[in-house]
Amino acid sequence: MSWFSRKPKRSMTAAAWARPEMSVTFRAEIMPGRTREERTFKIAKVFPNGRVTLYDFLGEHREGAFEPINFLREKARASLDGNDPADGKDPDIG
Template identity: 55%
Template sequence: MKKRTKRLVGIAALAVGSLGATGAVLMRMKNFRVRKEEKAPDVWARPGMQVTFRAEVMPGRDASERVYRVKELLPSGRVVLHEFAGEHAERAFEPIR
């Protein structure tokens, strides 16, 4: 190949590579923007809400004795209850209708 042809091929390769890199950066920025604009995650419980423990967790107690109020919702999705010690996960409670 002539020297001029080699230069043209090299320039073309650099141009294609820079276009690909620019496209990748733009795609990443778009995904970042979309994630940032997402809505807040769906929360299964809110402070002040009443939740009922599953019968398997508290055997021998009536449903009315297994009802507690949510005091605080933690970032992990677990809850702290009024007048009941510890953190509790969603699976420890009966499904909310």
């Protein structure tokens, strides 16, 4: 083993945190005074360096500008709206 051996470079997979057409929400500190819906945009393109461009919003943005991704947010919202029964019973079946 050499003292100066190179570590294998990690491949920067931008898709690790973002994918095209995925919704992301800017942190409230970046857009104060706006609701979550006003701070939410869809990803148009993901670059190899991990930055993204958004539909209807100019510029490239990095992961740190957004709130942590919560993949269960939509599921939780559906259960609060009554579309996902908590008791396990299907409301469509009599």
